[in-house]
Amino acid sequence: MKEIVLIDGCRTPFLKSGTDYMDLMSYQLGQYAIKGLLDKTGIDPSIVDRVIMGTVISNIKTSNVAREAATTAGVPHNVPCDTVAMACISANRAICNGIADIHAGQAEVIIAGGVDNTSDSPIGYSKKMRKKLFKAQKLKTTGDMLRFASTLRPTDFLPERPKVAEFSTDRVMGEDCDIMAARFKVSREEQDAFAARSHQLAHKAWEEGHLAKEVVPVVTAPHFKMVDRDNGVRGDTTPEKIAKLRPAFDRKFGTLTAANSSFLSDGAAACLLMSRSKAEELNLKPKAKIVDYTFTAQDIRDELLLGPTFATAKLLQRNNLTLKDLDVIEFHEAFAGQILANLNALASDDFAKKHLGLEEAVGEINRDKFNLWGGSLSLGHPFGATGARMLNTTANRLHFEKGKLGLLAACAAGAHGHAMLIEAI
Numbered sequence: 001m002k003e004i005v006l007i008d009g010c011r012t013p014f015l016k017s018g019t020d021y022m023d024l025m026s027y028q029l030g031q032y033a034i035k036g037l038l039d040k041t042g043i044d045p046s047i048v049d050r051v052i053m054g055t056v057i058s059n060i061k062t063s064n065v066a067r068e069a070a071t072t073a074g075v076p077h078n079v080p081c082d083t084v085a086m087a088c089i090s091a092n093r094a095i096c097n098g099i100a101d102i103h104a105g106q107a108e109v110i111i112a113g114g115v116d117n118t119s120d121s122p123i124g125y126s127k128k129m130r131k132k133l134f135k136a137q138k139l140k141t142t143g144d145m146l147r148f149a150s151t152l153r154p155t156d157f158l159p160e161r162p163k164v165a166e167f168s169t170d171r172v173m174g175e176d177c178d179i180m181a182a183r184f185k186v187s188r189e190e191q192d193a194f195a196a197r198s199h200q201l202a203h204k205a206w207e208e209g210h211l212a213k214e215v216v217p218v219v220t221a222p223h224f225k226m227v228d229r230d231n232g233v234r235g236d237t238t239p240e241k242i243a244k245l246r247p248a249f250d251r252k253f254g255t256l257t258a259a260n261s262s263f264l265s266d267g268a269a270a271c272l273l274m275s276r277s278k279a280e281e282l283n284l285k286p287k288a289k290i291v292d293y294t295f296t297a298q299d300i301r302d303e304l305l306l307g308p309t310f311a312t313a314k315l316l317q318r319n320n321l322t323l324k325d326l327d328v329i330e331f332h333e334a335f336a337g338q339i340l341a342n343l344n345a346l347a348s349d350d351f352a353k354k355h356l357g358l359e360e361a362v363g364e365i366n367r368d369k370f371n372l373w374g375g376s377l378s379l380g381h382p383f384g385a386t387g388a389r390m391l392n393t394t395a396n397r398l399h400f401e402k403g404k405l406g407l408l409a410a411c412a413a414g415a416h417g418h419a420m421l422i423e424a425i
Contacts, residue, residue, distance in 0.1 A: 310355075
């Protein structure tokens, strides 16, 4: 097997939905990330064999957003580009598809990552109205037009509001997380404390210059404003401040609030992958080796957000490792309740025996190794881009903290999970 390495990665600033990226399309954010990666690594775009981007909120005008993002970033037109979707682990899937291509001898140099711009979400009409508009394509005469107009009602023009809900259960993810937090006995106080921790650590990482090294600035039209920092990080957040907020999903019994949940975000991220021999040929210094990865799927009704637990357990067992062998651990923070429920599940003998097929718990995660530069709760979570951000951050933390092994893991809609093991070079 070829040794696959991460050369480097970068991302745009992650912004709250409805702020400075309102006038941009997803492909433009992807363009900034890919162009930033090309500039940062100094590689000739003509040596890129494939560009793969993950996305969730697809714009019909750029359904293969990887193509438009890549070509406008300077990648030659003869480089194939494709877009993948796997909810919140879309970038993870894109990265692993690239790794598989290199292993299979189909490519040598891959750009992989993801992008989402929820500020540019397509908003449609009801099915009833769409059927009317579809049939209206065949209208020819003035009489046809008048008869069509007579069928329209004021309610037909009401747009369908976007809803981030699980298709098979029609529950929004926050509702599922409220149920899971109660199941794993995660209190509101614990969630607020973890959310505050995320914001404080992200603020510290920005102040110390760690995150600035990962971010490429974006100049937004039409006013040419320079955006060079995430705008969701609140360094002055405390558990006491956010304890005043009301539950956001289950208004009566819930413990999830706007402050201890990740917010709708816009942004893009990209990574450069290749074989180690190719890196040596190009005189590029890799940051990390991809040791192994896995994807899992769980029960949609009861295990929607437990992907990090299932994927971590599977990956560690396959590589004969324990949590204590890891120097850096990064989990995607969809909700504070989701993170804490997963930590409790990993530390539970009962859960390990009943659900993971293990004789004892996977173990307790050392918080001194965990998400030390903030996470999705504070930095933001553009659905298709987070996995690429996490891979780059894990590698960068390994170098800064002089560690050897790093693990990144995430949950995703559809009750999927992902985990990846990397080794610092």
